[in-house]
Amino acid sequence: MDRVFQRFAEQLTESTHRDAAQQSMAEVAAALKLSCFAYLALARRPGSAPNLISTYPPSWTAIYLQRGYESVDPVVRRAMRHPKPFRWGLGFEARSRSEAERALFEEAAKFGIRCGFTFPIHDDKGAIAALSFASDERRSAFERSLVEHAQSLRLIAAFFHAHAKRFWTIDRMVGGVMLSPREYQCLEWSACGKSAGEIGIILGIKERTAGYHLDNARAKLGVSSLRQAIVLLTESKSRK
Amino acid sequence: MDRVFQRFAEQLTESTHRDAAQQSMAEVAAALKLSCFAYLALARRPGSAPNLISTYPPSWTAIYLQRGYESVDPVVRRAMRHPKPFRWGLGFEARSRSEAERALFEEAAKFGIRCGFTFPIHDDKGAIAALSFASDERRSAFERSLVEHAQSLRLIAAFFHAHAKRFWTIDRMVGGVMLSPREYQCLEWSACGKSAGEIGIILGIKERTAGYHLDNARAKLGVSSLRQAIVLLTESKSRK
Protein backbone atom coordinates (compact mmCIF):
# COMPACT_ATOMS: atom_id res chain seq x y z
CA MET A 1 0.00 0.00 0.00
CA ASP A 2 2.85 2.34 0.68
CA ARG A 3 4.19 1.85 -2.80
CA VAL A 4 0.82 3.02 -4.04
CA PHE A 5 1.04 6.23 -2.05
CA GLN A 6 4.69 6.71 -2.92
CA ARG A 7 3.88 6.36 -6.59
CA PHE A 8 0.95 8.73 -6.25
CA ALA A 9 3.17 11.39 -4.72
CA GLU A 10 5.67 11.11 -7.57
CA GLN A 11 3.08 11.12 -10.33
CA LEU A 12 1.05 13.98 -8.93
CA THR A 13 4.09 16.13 -8.30
CA GLU A 14 5.34 15.58 -11.81
CA SER A 15 1.99 15.99 -13.54
CA THR A 16 1.75 18.98 -15.81
CA HIS A 17 -1.66 18.17 -17.25
CA ARG A 18 -4.93 17.16 -15.74
CA ASP A 19 -4.80 13.74 -17.45
CA ALA A 20 -1.69 12.81 -15.51
CA ALA A 21 -3.21 13.99 -12.26
CA GLN A 22 -6.37 12.03 -13.02
CA GLN A 23 -4.30 8.94 -13.71
CA SER A 24 -2.42 9.24 -10.43
CA MET A 25 -5.67 9.43 -8.45
CA ALA A 26 -7.32 6.67 -10.49
CA GLU A 27 -4.51 4.33 -9.49
CA VAL A 28 -4.99 5.11 -5.80
CA ALA A 29 -8.74 4.57 -6.11
CA ALA A 30 -8.20 1.24 -7.87
CA ALA A 31 -5.64 0.05 -5.31
CA LEU A 32 -7.99 0.93 -2.45
CA LYS A 33 -11.00 -0.64 -4.23
CA LEU A 34 -12.78 2.71 -4.23
CA SER A 35 -14.40 2.42 -7.66
CA CYS A 36 -14.43 5.92 -9.15
CA PHE A 37 -13.54 9.37 -7.91
CA ALA A 38 -14.50 12.94 -8.67
CA TYR A 39 -12.57 16.05 -7.72
CA LEU A 40 -14.75 19.12 -8.15
CA ALA A 41 -13.36 22.62 -7.63
CA LEU A 42 -16.11 25.20 -7.29
CA ALA A 43 -15.80 28.42 -9.20
CA ARG A 44 -14.92 31.54 -7.30
CA ARG A 45 -17.54 33.54 -9.13
CA PRO A 46 -21.16 32.40 -8.73
CA GLY A 47 -22.60 31.07 -11.93
CA SER A 48 -19.24 30.17 -13.40
CA ALA A 49 -18.50 26.57 -14.30
CA PRO A 50 -16.60 24.45 -11.77
CA ASN A 51 -13.57 22.42 -12.67
CA LEU A 52 -13.74 18.65 -12.61
CA ILE A 53 -11.25 15.82 -12.71
CA SER A 54 -13.04 12.51 -12.50
CA THR A 55 -13.36 8.86 -13.38
CA TYR A 56 -17.14 8.97 -12.98
CA PRO A 57 -18.91 7.86 -16.19
CA PRO A 58 -18.26 10.57 -18.82
CA SER A 59 -21.90 10.43 -19.88
CA TRP A 60 -22.82 11.55 -16.37
CA THR A 61 -20.13 14.19 -15.87
CA ALA A 62 -20.96 15.79 -19.22
CA ILE A 63 -24.59 16.22 -18.16
CA TYR A 64 -23.59 17.37 -14.67
CA LEU A 65 -21.37 20.15 -16.03
CA GLN A 66 -23.64 21.13 -18.91
CA ARG A 67 -26.68 21.62 -16.68
CA GLY A 68 -24.75 23.25 -13.86
CA TYR A 69 -25.81 20.54 -11.42
CA GLU A 70 -23.28 21.68 -8.80
CA SER A 71 -25.81 24.37 -7.85
CA VAL A 72 -28.42 21.75 -6.84
CA ASP A 73 -26.11 19.03 -5.52
CA PRO A 74 -26.67 18.38 -1.79
CA VAL A 75 -23.21 16.84 -1.56
CA VAL A 76 -21.72 20.12 -2.77
CA ARG A 77 -23.94 22.07 -0.38
CA ARG A 78 -22.71 20.01 2.53
CA ALA A 79 -19.09 20.26 1.38
CA MET A 80 -19.35 24.04 1.17
CA ARG A 81 -20.66 24.31 4.72
CA HIS A 82 -18.07 22.36 6.59
CA PRO A 83 -14.71 20.66 5.81
CA LYS A 84 -15.54 17.50 7.72
CA PRO A 85 -15.70 14.37 5.54
CA PHE A 86 -19.09 12.69 5.20
CA ARG A 87 -20.93 9.75 3.71
CA TRP A 88 -23.82 10.16 1.34
CA GLY A 89 -26.33 7.96 -0.37
CA LEU A 90 -29.82 7.99 -1.82
CA GLY A 91 -31.44 9.16 1.39
CA PHE A 92 -28.83 11.83 2.02
CA GLU A 93 -30.21 14.93 3.76
CA ALA A 94 -33.66 13.89 2.64
CA ARG A 95 -35.46 16.24 4.97
CA SER A 96 -33.79 19.44 3.74
CA ARG A 97 -33.54 18.40 0.11
CA SER A 98 -35.36 20.28 -2.65
CA GLU A 99 -37.16 18.60 -5.47
CA ALA A 100 -34.32 19.50 -7.84
CA GLU A 101 -31.80 17.96 -5.47
CA ARG A 102 -33.81 14.75 -5.21
CA ALA A 103 -34.09 14.59 -9.00
CA LEU A 104 -30.32 15.02 -9.31
CA PHE A 105 -29.68 12.07 -7.02
CA GLU A 106 -32.12 9.90 -8.91
CA GLU A 107 -30.53 10.83 -12.21
CA ALA A 108 -27.03 10.12 -10.92
CA ALA A 109 -28.24 6.73 -9.68
CA LYS A 110 -29.05 5.79 -13.25
CA PHE A 111 -25.34 6.21 -14.05
CA GLY A 112 -24.32 4.06 -11.10
CA ILE A 113 -23.51 6.93 -8.73
CA ARG A 114 -25.60 6.01 -5.70
CA CYS A 115 -23.49 6.32 -2.61
CA GLY A 116 -20.10 7.55 -1.61
CA PHE A 117 -17.80 9.40 0.68
CA THR A 118 -16.70 13.00 0.24
CA PHE A 119 -13.68 14.90 1.54
CA PRO A 120 -14.39 18.64 1.43
CA ILE A 121 -11.41 20.91 0.86
CA HIS A 122 -11.45 24.48 2.16
CA ASP A 123 -8.10 25.98 1.36
CA ASP A 124 -6.33 28.97 2.86
CA LYS A 125 -7.21 31.16 -0.07
CA GLY A 126 -10.93 30.64 0.26
CA ALA A 127 -11.25 28.11 -2.55
CA ILE A 128 -13.63 25.24 -1.98
CA ALA A 129 -13.35 21.83 -3.59
CA ALA A 130 -14.38 18.27 -2.86
CA LEU A 131 -12.89 14.88 -3.50
CA SER A 132 -15.51 12.14 -3.65
CA PHE A 133 -15.33 8.40 -4.06
CA ALA A 134 -18.54 6.86 -5.30
CA SER A 135 -20.07 3.46 -5.92
CA ASP A 136 -23.29 1.99 -7.21
CA GLU A 137 -23.99 0.25 -3.94
CA ARG A 138 -22.51 -0.11 -0.50
CA ARG A 139 -19.85 -2.77 -0.53
CA SER A 140 -17.94 -3.92 2.49
CA ALA A 141 -14.59 -3.62 0.71
CA PHE A 142 -15.38 0.00 -0.20
CA GLU A 143 -16.44 0.82 3.36
CA ARG A 144 -13.53 -0.99 4.96
CA SER A 145 -11.03 0.77 2.75
CA LEU A 146 -12.46 4.18 3.53
CA VAL A 147 -12.34 3.58 7.25
CA GLU A 148 -8.83 2.17 7.10
CA HIS A 149 -7.39 4.94 4.95
CA ALA A 150 -9.51 7.92 5.98
CA GLN A 151 -6.63 9.94 7.33
CA SER A 152 -4.39 9.29 4.34
CA LEU A 153 -7.20 10.14 1.95
CA ARG A 154 -7.69 13.48 3.63
CA LEU A 155 -4.04 14.28 3.01
CA ILE A 156 -4.32 12.99 -0.53
CA ALA A 157 -7.30 15.26 -1.10
CA ALA A 158 -5.33 18.24 0.17
CA PHE A 159 -2.36 17.50 -2.07
CA PHE A 160 -4.52 16.78 -5.08
CA HIS A 161 -6.24 20.13 -4.66
CA ALA A 162 -2.97 21.97 -4.19
CA HIS A 163 -1.76 20.60 -7.52
CA ALA A 164 -4.98 20.58 -9.50
CA LYS A 165 -5.73 24.23 -9.09
CA ARG A 166 -2.66 25.01 -11.13
CA PHE A 167 -4.38 23.55 -14.18
CA TRP A 168 -7.07 26.22 -14.33
CA THR A 169 -5.16 28.59 -16.51
CA ILE A 170 -8.00 30.94 -17.24
CA ASP A 171 -7.25 34.59 -17.01
CA ARG A 172 -4.85 36.62 -19.04
CA MET A 173 -3.01 38.15 -16.13
CA VAL A 174 0.66 38.38 -17.13
CA GLY A 175 3.30 40.09 -15.06
CA GLY A 176 0.54 41.76 -13.04
CA VAL A 177 -1.09 43.19 -16.14
CA MET A 178 -4.28 42.11 -17.86
CA LEU A 179 -3.82 41.54 -21.60
CA SER A 180 -6.66 41.60 -24.09
CA PRO A 181 -7.78 38.26 -25.53
CA ARG A 182 -6.03 38.94 -28.82
CA GLU A 183 -2.85 40.19 -27.19
CA TYR A 184 -2.66 37.10 -25.02
CA GLN A 185 -3.37 34.79 -27.92
CA CYS A 186 -0.72 36.35 -30.14
CA LEU A 187 1.82 36.26 -27.34
CA GLU A 188 1.13 32.58 -26.73
CA TRP A 189 1.73 31.80 -30.37
CA SER A 190 4.89 33.90 -30.38
CA ALA A 191 6.10 31.87 -27.40
CA CYS A 192 5.65 28.80 -29.61
CA GLY A 193 8.14 30.30 -32.05
CA LYS A 194 5.61 31.63 -34.57
CA SER A 195 6.41 34.85 -36.41
CA ALA A 196 3.84 37.64 -36.81
CA GLY A 197 3.20 36.41 -40.35
CA GLU A 198 2.57 32.88 -39.18
CA ILE A 199 0.32 34.08 -36.35
CA GLY A 200 -1.65 36.10 -38.88
CA ILE A 201 -2.22 32.99 -40.98
CA ILE A 202 -3.19 30.92 -37.92
CA LEU A 203 -5.70 33.49 -36.62
CA GLY A 204 -6.98 34.70 -39.98
CA ILE A 205 -5.68 38.24 -39.58
CA LYS A 206 -2.97 40.22 -41.33
CA GLU A 207 0.65 39.99 -40.31
CA ARG A 208 0.46 43.67 -39.48
CA THR A 209 -2.41 43.10 -37.05
CA ALA A 210 -0.62 40.29 -35.29
CA GLY A 211 2.39 42.56 -34.97
CA TYR A 212 0.13 45.30 -33.65
CA HIS A 213 -1.20 43.06 -30.87
CA LEU A 214 2.33 41.95 -29.97
CA ASP A 215 3.40 45.60 -29.89
CA ASN A 216 0.52 46.29 -27.51
CA ALA A 217 1.41 43.35 -25.31
CA ARG A 218 5.02 44.55 -25.04
CA ALA A 219 3.88 48.07 -24.25
CA LYS A 220 1.44 46.92 -21.57
CA LEU A 221 4.07 44.69 -19.98
CA GLY A 222 6.62 47.49 -20.06
CA VAL A 223 9.25 45.53 -21.97
CA SER A 224 11.15 46.30 -25.16
CA SER A 225 11.38 42.82 -26.69
CA LEU A 226 9.14 39.85 -27.25
CA ARG A 227 11.65 37.66 -25.46
CA GLN A 228 11.12 39.58 -22.25
CA ALA A 229 7.34 39.42 -22.68
CA ILE A 230 7.58 35.67 -23.16
CA VAL A 231 9.49 35.29 -19.90
CA LEU A 232 6.65 37.06 -18.09
CA LEU A 233 4.05 34.92 -19.85
CA THR A 234 5.83 31.70 -18.97
CA GLU A 235 6.33 32.77 -15.37
CA SER A 236 2.68 33.65 -14.95
CA LYS A 237 1.69 30.27 -16.38
CA SER A 238 3.91 28.33 -14.02
CA ARG A 239 2.59 30.30 -11.02
CA LYS A 240 -0.97 29.15 -11.50
CA MET B 1 -5.06 18.87 12.73
CA ASP B 2 -6.53 18.83 9.28
CA ARG B 3 -5.86 22.51 8.84
CA VAL B 4 -2.24 21.74 9.60
CA PHE B 5 -2.07 19.13 6.84
CA GLN B 6 -4.08 21.30 4.47
CA ARG B 7 -1.68 24.16 5.04
CA PHE B 8 1.30 21.88 4.62
CA ALA B 9 0.01 20.71 1.23
CA GLU B 10 -0.42 24.29 0.04
CA GLN B 11 2.93 25.50 1.29
CA LEU B 12 4.91 22.55 0.01
CA THR B 13 3.29 22.65 -3.41
CA GLU B 14 4.03 26.35 -3.75
CA SER B 15 7.54 26.21 -2.36
CA THR B 16 10.21 27.12 -4.88
CA HIS B 17 13.13 27.09 -2.46
CA ARG B 18 14.27 24.70 0.19
CA ASP B 19 13.63 27.27 2.95
CA ALA B 20 9.91 27.28 2.16
CA ALA B 21 9.81 23.50 2.12
CA GLN B 22 11.67 23.38 5.41
CA GLN B 23 9.21 25.84 6.90
CA SER B 24 6.21 23.78 5.78
CA MET B 25 7.59 20.65 7.44
CA ALA B 26 8.71 22.53 10.56
CA GLU B 27 5.13 23.62 11.10
CA VAL B 28 3.84 20.06 10.85
CA ALA B 29 6.49 18.86 13.29
CA ALA B 30 5.63 21.63 15.75
CA ALA B 31 1.89 20.96 15.49
CA LEU B 32 2.45 17.25 16.13
CA LYS B 33 4.91 17.94 18.96
CA LEU B 34 7.64 16.11 17.09
CA SER B 35 10.54 18.39 18.03
CA CYS B 36 12.86 18.53 15.05
CA PHE B 37 13.03 16.79 11.71
CA ALA B 38 15.65 15.88 9.15
CA TYR B 39 15.07 14.95 5.55
CA LEU B 40 18.21 13.38 4.08
CA ALA B 41 18.41 12.45 0.41
CA LEU B 42 21.36 10.16 -0.30
CA ALA B 43 23.53 10.89 -3.27
CA ARG B 44 23.21 8.68 -6.29
CA ARG B 45 26.94 8.45 -6.71
CA PRO B 46 28.89 6.92 -3.81
CA GLY B 47 31.06 9.43 -2.07
CA SER B 48 28.99 12.40 -3.15
CA ALA B 49 27.41 14.61 -0.53
CA PRO B 50 23.77 13.96 0.41
CA ASN B 51 21.16 16.69 0.46
CA LEU B 52 19.65 17.75 3.74
CA ILE B 53 16.67 19.81 4.82
CA SER B 54 16.45 19.89 8.58
CA THR B 55 15.60 21.64 11.80
CA TYR B 56 18.19 19.63 13.73
CA PRO B 57 20.72 21.91 15.46
CA PRO B 58 22.80 23.55 12.71
CA SER B 59 25.95 22.93 14.71
CA TRP B 60 25.25 19.18 14.42
CA THR B 61 24.14 19.12 10.76
CA ALA B 62 27.22 21.09 9.68
CA ILE B 63 29.49 18.49 11.30
CA TYR B 64 27.39 15.60 9.96
CA LEU B 65 27.69 16.82 6.37
CA GLN B 66 31.28 17.97 6.60
CA ARG B 67 32.53 14.61 7.91
CA GLY B 68 30.33 12.56 5.65
CA TYR B 69 28.60 10.88 8.60
CA GLU B 70 25.86 9.39 6.40
CA SER B 71 28.35 6.67 5.51
CA VAL B 72 28.61 5.52 9.15
CA ASP B 73 25.07 6.24 10.30
CA PRO B 74 23.18 3.06 11.32
CA VAL B 75 19.88 4.87 10.80
CA VAL B 76 20.86 5.49 7.17
CA ARG B 77 22.03 1.89 6.81
CA ARG B 78 18.69 0.61 8.03
CA ALA B 79 16.77 3.08 5.85
CA MET B 80 18.70 1.94 2.78
CA ARG B 81 17.89 -1.70 3.42
CA HIS B 82 14.16 -1.55 3.77
CA PRO B 83 11.40 1.11 3.39
CA LYS B 84 9.63 0.14 6.60
CA PRO B 85 9.56 2.90 9.23
CA PHE B 86 11.50 2.25 12.43
CA ARG B 87 12.38 3.63 15.83
CA TRP B 88 15.92 4.24 16.91
CA GLY B 89 17.72 5.31 20.03
CA LEU B 90 21.06 5.03 21.77
CA GLY B 91 21.01 1.23 21.80
CA PHE B 92 19.90 0.98 18.17
CA GLU B 93 21.31 -2.07 16.38
CA ALA B 94 23.99 -2.27 19.05
CA ARG B 95 25.09 -5.75 18.12
CA SER B 96 25.87 -5.03 14.50
CA ARG B 97 27.19 -1.54 15.05
CA SER B 98 30.78 -0.59 14.30
CA GLU B 99 32.90 1.54 16.53
CA ALA B 100 32.48 4.50 14.16
CA GLU B 101 28.70 4.09 14.24
CA ARG B 102 28.68 4.01 18.03
CA ALA B 103 30.82 7.14 18.14
CA LEU B 104 28.43 8.90 15.76
CA PHE B 105 25.48 8.17 18.02
CA GLU B 106 27.33 9.42 21.06
CA GLU B 107 28.33 12.57 19.29
CA ALA B 108 24.79 13.24 18.11
CA ALA B 109 23.57 12.74 21.66
CA LYS B 110 25.65 15.72 22.71
CA PHE B 111 23.55 17.85 20.37
CA GLY B 112 20.31 16.50 21.77
CA ILE B 113 19.70 13.92 19.03
CA ARG B 114 19.18 10.76 21.05
CA CYS B 115 16.14 8.96 19.80
CA GLY B 116 13.65 9.19 17.03
CA PHE B 117 11.56 7.66 14.31
CA THR B 118 12.53 7.38 10.67
CA PHE B 119 10.45 6.98 7.52
CA PRO B 120 12.63 5.59 4.73
CA ILE B 121 11.74 6.65 1.21
CA HIS B 122 12.61 4.40 -1.73
CA ASP B 123 11.23 6.04 -4.82
CA ASP B 124 10.41 4.60 -8.23
CA LYS B 125 13.55 6.00 -9.73
CA GLY B 126 15.88 4.31 -7.31
CA ALA B 127 16.53 7.32 -5.13
CA ILE B 128 16.73 6.75 -1.40
CA ALA B 129 15.94 9.29 1.25
CA ALA B 130 14.76 9.35 4.85
CA LEU B 131 12.56 11.61 6.90
CA SER B 132 13.38 11.46 10.60
CA PHE B 133 11.87 13.06 13.65
CA ALA B 134 14.19 13.18 16.61
CA SER B 135 14.18 14.12 20.25
CA ASP B 136 16.58 14.30 23.14
CA GLU B 137 14.58 11.79 25.14
CA ARG B 138 11.53 9.62 24.83
CA ARG B 139 8.44 11.65 25.64
CA SER B 140 4.93 10.28 25.73
CA ALA B 141 3.59 13.15 23.61
CA PHE B 142 6.21 12.42 20.94
CA GLU B 143 5.42 8.70 20.95
CA ARG B 144 1.67 9.17 21.01
CA SER B 145 1.78 11.58 18.12
CA LEU B 146 3.88 9.22 16.02
CA VAL B 147 1.54 6.32 16.61
CA GLU B 148 -1.54 8.42 15.93
CA HIS B 149 -0.22 9.97 12.73
CA ALA B 150 2.04 7.25 11.38
CA GLN B 151 0.08 6.73 8.20
CA SER B 152 -0.22 10.44 7.43
CA LEU B 153 3.45 10.97 8.12
CA ARG B 154 4.35 8.27 5.62
CA LEU B 155 2.37 10.12 2.99
CA ILE B 156 3.90 13.41 4.07
CA ALA B 157 7.36 11.86 3.71
CA ALA B 158 6.53 10.72 0.18
CA PHE B 159 5.25 14.13 -0.85
CA PHE B 160 8.10 15.98 0.77
CA HIS B 161 10.57 13.81 -1.13
CA ALA B 162 8.73 14.25 -4.41
CA HIS B 163 9.04 18.01 -4.02
CA ALA B 164 12.41 18.31 -2.37
CA LYS B 165 14.31 16.43 -5.03
CA ARG B 166 13.47 19.23 -7.43
CA PHE B 167 15.77 21.47 -5.42
CA TRP B 168 18.80 19.38 -6.30
CA THR B 169 18.40 19.85 -10.00
CA ILE B 170 21.78 20.46 -11.47
CA ASP B 171 22.28 23.98 -12.75
CA ARG B 172 21.92 24.57 -16.43
CA MET B 173 19.44 21.77 -16.89
CA VAL B 174 16.90 23.23 -19.32
CA GLY B 175 14.09 21.27 -20.86
CA GLY B 176 15.80 18.06 -19.78
CA VAL B 177 19.01 19.02 -21.54
CA MET B 178 22.29 20.16 -20.03
CA LEU B 179 23.60 23.39 -21.55
CA SER B 180 27.21 24.48 -21.36
CA PRO B 181 28.04 27.34 -19.02
CA ARG B 182 28.35 29.79 -21.89
CA GLU B 183 25.22 28.61 -23.63
CA TYR B 184 23.24 29.03 -20.42
CA GLN B 185 24.69 32.43 -19.72
CA CYS B 186 23.94 33.76 -23.20
CA LEU B 187 20.42 32.37 -23.07
CA GLU B 188 19.81 34.06 -19.73
CA TRP B 189 20.90 37.40 -21.17
CA SER B 190 18.78 36.87 -24.25
CA ALA B 191 15.81 36.26 -21.97
CA CYS B 192 16.52 39.72 -20.52
CA GLY B 193 16.01 41.16 -23.97
CA LYS B 194 19.68 41.54 -24.88
CA SER B 195 20.71 41.05 -28.51
CA ALA B 196 23.74 38.97 -29.47
CA GLY B 197 25.72 42.20 -29.92
CA GLU B 198 24.79 43.39 -26.46
CA ILE B 199 25.58 40.00 -24.92
CA GLY B 200 28.97 40.11 -26.62
CA ILE B 201 29.72 43.48 -25.02
CA ILE B 202 28.51 42.27 -21.61
CA LEU B 203 30.60 39.08 -21.67
CA GLY B 204 33.63 40.46 -23.47
CA ILE B 205 33.18 38.25 -26.55
CA LYS B 206 32.27 38.96 -30.15
CA GLU B 207 28.69 39.29 -31.28
CA ARG B 208 29.35 36.28 -33.52
CA THR B 209 30.39 34.15 -30.57
CA ALA B 210 27.34 35.07 -28.55
CA GLY B 211 25.22 34.15 -31.54
CA TYR B 212 27.12 30.88 -31.84
CA HIS B 213 26.32 29.92 -28.24
CA LEU B 214 22.66 30.85 -28.73
CA ASP B 215 22.62 28.75 -31.91
CA ASN B 216 24.03 25.84 -29.92
CA ALA B 217 21.50 26.29 -27.14
CA ARG B 218 18.64 26.24 -29.67
CA ALA B 219 20.06 23.14 -31.34
CA LYS B 220 20.50 21.30 -28.04
CA LEU B 221 16.98 22.18 -26.93
CA GLY B 222 15.59 21.13 -30.29
CA VAL B 223 13.84 24.42 -31.02
CA SER B 224 13.99 26.75 -33.99
CA SER B 225 13.73 30.12 -32.27
CA LEU B 226 15.13 31.85 -29.23
CA ARG B 227 11.63 32.54 -28.03
CA GLN B 228 10.96 28.83 -27.67
CA ALA B 229 14.27 28.31 -25.92
CA ILE B 230 13.41 31.09 -23.49
CA VAL B 231 10.13 29.39 -22.62
CA LEU B 232 12.04 26.26 -21.68
CA LEU B 233 14.57 28.26 -19.67
CA THR B 234 11.88 30.10 -17.76
CA GLU B 235 9.96 26.90 -17.09
CA SER B 236 13.03 25.15 -15.77
CA LYS B 237 13.77 28.11 -13.49
CA SER B 238 10.30 28.14 -12.01
CA ARG B 239 10.49 24.41 -11.37
CA LYS B 240 13.53 24.78 -9.15
Add this chain to the structure above:
DNA sequence: TAAGCACCTGTGCAACTCCACAGGATGTGC
Protein backbone atom coordinates in the same frame (compact mmCIF):
# COMPACT_ATOMS: atom_id res chain seq x y z
C1' DT C 1 47.30 9.88 -30.52
C1' DA C 2 42.60 10.81 -31.84
C1' DA C 3 38.07 12.14 -30.80
C1' DG C 4 34.85 14.88 -28.46
C1' DC C 5 33.54 18.96 -26.13
C1' DA C 6 33.61 23.82 -25.06
C1' DC C 7 35.10 28.16 -26.38
C1' DC C 8 36.40 31.52 -29.89
C1' DT C 9 35.85 34.17 -34.57
C1' DG C 10 35.05 35.43 -39.58
C1' DT C 11 31.63 35.88 -43.82
C1' DG C 12 26.84 36.38 -46.28
C1' DC C 13 21.83 36.98 -46.69
C1' DA C 14 16.72 36.30 -46.31
C1' DA C 15 13.36 36.74 -42.94
C1' DC C 16 11.87 38.91 -38.97
C1' DT C 17 11.43 42.40 -35.03
C1' DC C 18 10.99 46.86 -33.26
C1' DC C 19 9.66 51.40 -33.74
C1' DA C 20 7.48 54.93 -36.10
C1' DC C 21 3.89 57.10 -38.92
C1' DA C 22 -1.09 56.75 -40.59
C1' DG C 23 -6.09 55.23 -41.19
C1' DG C 24 -10.60 52.73 -39.98
C1' DA C 25 -14.83 50.10 -37.27
C1' DT C 26 -17.47 48.42 -33.18
C1' DG C 27 -19.00 48.07 -28.44
C1' DT C 28 -19.44 49.84 -23.71
C1' DG C 29 -19.95 53.08 -19.97
C1' DC C 30 -20.72 57.78 -18.35
Add this chain to the structure above:
DNA sequence: GCACATCCTGTGGAGTTGCACAGGTGCTTA
Protein backbone atom coordinates in the same frame (compact mmCIF):
# COMPACT_ATOMS: atom_id res chain seq x y z
C1' DG D 1 -22.78 62.21 -27.67
C1' DC D 2 -18.10 61.41 -26.19
C1' DA D 3 -14.19 58.84 -24.50
C1' DC D 4 -12.06 54.67 -24.15
C1' DA D 5 -10.84 49.91 -25.23
C1' DT D 6 -10.36 46.45 -28.55
C1' DC D 7 -9.85 44.92 -33.07
C1' DC D 8 -8.39 45.72 -37.79
C1' DT D 9 -5.02 47.39 -41.64
C1' DG D 10 -1.62 50.16 -44.44
C1' DT D 11 3.40 52.21 -45.01
C1' DG D 12 8.72 52.61 -44.17
C1' DG D 13 13.33 51.47 -42.40
C1' DA D 14 17.12 50.21 -39.05
C1' DG D 15 18.55 46.55 -36.35
C1' DT D 16 18.50 41.62 -35.29
C1' DT D 17 17.81 36.60 -35.89
C1' DG D 18 18.32 32.18 -38.04
C1' DC D 19 20.77 29.54 -41.08
C1' DA D 20 24.56 28.56 -43.80
C1' DC D 21 29.49 28.39 -44.93
C1' DA D 22 34.36 28.57 -42.95
C1' DG D 23 38.44 28.67 -39.62
C1' DG D 24 40.96 28.17 -35.00
C1' DT D 25 42.64 26.67 -29.60
C1' DG D 26 42.72 24.01 -25.30
C1' DC D 27 41.31 20.33 -22.31
C1' DT D 28 39.85 15.64 -21.18
C1' DT D 29 39.36 10.82 -21.98
C1' DA D 30 39.79 6.24 -24.10
